[in-house]
Structure formats: structure tokens, C-alpha cells
Amino acid sequence: MSTATDEILEKLKSLTLLEASELVKQIEEAFGVSAAAPVGGMMMMGAGPAAAAEPEEVQTEFSVILEEVPADKKIAILKEVRAITGLGLKEAKDLVEAAPKAVKEAIAKEAAEELKKQLEAVGAKIAIK
Structure with a gap:
């Protein structure tokens, strides 16, 4: 790093939270940028094509789908489904027999x-999924 960046870094370390907040506001106004966290966790700098692109939607919620139940494993699977879901015996049995079904x-x-x-x-x- 250059001495200029070293000096800036040292000055930043000495700022209070209020001063840091004010600095962020001034930087946003001076350079026309936003310090808000971008969607997807990637920081987009500049005005190139990448900055203009729509941010990709990141899937955050998933479903566990029971696709297939081998006949010889049905009881063990039924017990595990009951433990995971907290369902009663009849409800868990119906879920297992209705495969493919979301657990x-x-x-x-x-x-x-x-x-x-x-x-x-x-x-x-x-x-x-």
C-alpha cells in the first residue's frame, strides 16, 4: 500500500461510529453511490454492463421431497418422517404412501x-427443490 492509503486507513481507525456514519453519507453524496448491502452479496462497482445487469435471485428456501419409498424400507422411512415432521402415525403413513411428496x-x-x-x-x- 502507498503512504497515502496507509494514512487514510489510520485515520479511519480513529473515527467514532457517528463520524463513520457521517463519512459514509458524504461519500454517497460526493460519488453518487450507495453503501447499502447489495442483493446476492456481491459488490458492483462502476457503470459497466455488469453494474447494469439485474442481480440474480438466490434461492434461500428449499423443499425436501420424498421421491420414492422402497417397499422393504417403508417402516424405517415412516419412523424417520415421523421424527422429522412430528406427525402422527396415520399422517406420516399417508405422507410416505403419497410419494412423491414434500416432507x-x-x-x-x-x-x-x-x-x-x-x-x-x-x-x-x-x-x-
């Missing part, structure tokens, strides 16, 4: 992946 909807990707592992471990065929 859980609108959950985070990590949770969907975990449920997929749990259900596949007992023999179910699972899809995440």
Missing part, C-alpha cells in the same frame, strides 16, 4: 441437506 418446505439449504442425509440413510430417495 419439509421452505427451509434453509443446510437443513434440507441434513434431512436428505437422514432420509437417504434409511433408504428413501430424496430430491431437494
Whole structure:
């Protein structure tokens, strides 16, 4: 880094939160930019074609779909579905027999992946959508 950027960095470190907030407002006004967090977590700088492009929608909610239930694994899958969903025996049985059917909807990707592992471990065929 150059000495100019080193000096600026040191001055920024000494600012209070109120002063930093005022600095952000002044930078936004002076350069016609926004410090708001962009959608998708990417920062778009400049006025090139990339800056004008629509931000991609990132899927944040996933559904765990029970695609197929092998007959010899039905009871184990039914027990796992009951544990995951909290459904009663009849409701869980109806869900398992109605495959393909959503076991859980609108959950985070990590949770969907975990449920997929749990259900596949007992023999179910699972899809995440």
C-alpha cells in the first residue's frame, strides 16, 4: 500500500461510529453511490454492463421431497418422517404412501441437506427443490 492509503486507513481507525456514519453519507453524496448491502452479496462497482445487469435471485428456501419409498424400507422411512415432521402415525403413513411428496418446505439449504442425509440413510430417495 502507498503512504497515502496507509494514512487514510489510520485515520479511519480513529473515527467514532457517528463520524463513520457521517463519512459514509458524504461519500454517497460526493460519488453518487450507495453503501447499502447489495442483493446476492456481491459488490458492483462502476457503470459497466455488469453494474447494469439485474442481480440474480438466490434461492434461500428449499423443499425436501420424498421421491420414492422402497417397499422393504417403508417402516424405517415412516419412523424417520415421523421424527422429522412430528406427525402422527396415520399422517406420516399417508405422507410416505403419497410419494412423491414434500416432507419439509421452505427451509434453509443446510437443513434440507441434513434431512436428505437422514432420509437417504434409511433408504428413501430424496430430491431437494
